Amino acid sequence: DAGVTQSPTHLIKTRGQQVTLRCSPKSGHDTVSWYQQALGQGPQFIFQYYEEEERQRGNFPDRFSGHQFPNYSSELNVNALLLGDSALYLCASWQDSPDTQYFGPGTRLTVL
Amino acid sequence: AQSVTQLGSHVSVSEGALVLLRCNYSSSVPPYLFWYVQYPNQGLQLLLKYTSAATLVKGINGFEAEFKKSETSFHLTKPSAHMSDAAEYFCAVSDLSTGTASKLTFGTGTRLQVTL
Numbered sequence: 707d708a709g710v711t712q713s714p715t716h717l718i719k720t721r722g723q724q725v726t727l728r729c730s731p732k733s734g735h736d737t738v739s740w741y742q743q744a745l746g747q748g749p750q751f752i753f754q755y756y757e758e759e760e761r762q763r764g765n766f767p768d769r770f771s772g773h774q775f776p777n778y779s780s781e782l783n784v785n786a787l788l789l790g791d792s793a794l795y796l797c798a799s800w801q802d803s804p805d806t807q808y809f810g811p812g813t814r815l816t817v818l
Numbered sequence: 819a820q821s822v823t824q825l826g827s828h829v830s831v832s833e834g835a836l837v838l839l840r841c842n843y844s845s846s847v848p849p850y851l852f853w854y855v856q857y858p859n860q861g862l863q864l865l866l867k868y869t870s871a872a873t874l875v876k877g878i879n880g881f882e883a884e885f886k887k888s889e890t891s892f893h894l895t896k897p898s899a900h901m902s903d904a905a906e907y908f909c910a911v912s913d914l915s916t917g918t919a920s921k922l923t924f925g926t927g928t929r930l931q932v933t934l
Contacts, residue, residue, distance in 0.1 A: 748908050748924030805850055805869050809861040
């Protein structure tokens with residue numbers, strides 16, 4: 707079992723650009739959440755996807771959007787990148803029991 | 819709104835000494851509480867969780883935590899620290915009682931250093 711996988715591992719972008727991050731959930735999991743972890747901070751909830759729909763959203767602007775595909779994998783899109791978007795982006799997945807969420811290794815995004 | 823406060827951004831202990839990482843929570847409903855560990859350049863790994871069953875929860879790697887409602891605390895302990903325990907530890911709270919509210923709210927983390 708591969709667990710939760712994320713790609714790419716690292717990414718460097720410049721201000722104003724757009725970025726897409728990808729997440730494949732653990733086998734058998736149908737729900738995916740995305741978190742942003744700024745340097746020296748705890749992860750902050752961005753949004754959650756289930757059955758290809760956004761089910762819950764944190765306090766993030768509309769520049770942050772997502773998608774879930776029929777195979778349960780997910781994408782996080784960020785438009786008009788700001789320097790403050792530099793962070794580790796984590797994906798978590800589960801099925802039936804959200805009290806056990808499995809996290810991926812994250813994508814480190816650097817915005818210059 | 820739910821929140822957690824982790825007291826101490828850095829904790830240093832000697833190998834073999836007691837580990838105590840503090841977490842206090844705020845929640846308007848019975849909370850679900852978690853401790854996660856993060857090693858450098860890695861994601862989060864669940865250490866243990868409290869979901870309204872036994873108040874003393876045992877997790878992986880010899881860690882345990884006790885839920886104390888009267889103190890709104892969920893401190894993480896390990897009797898004897900090992901060098902491999904050096905990592906960042908996060909306390910998190912979730913309101914799972916509503917069924918769909920499964921987001922985790924994390925504290926700012928405590929970096930544990932283990933010295934010889």
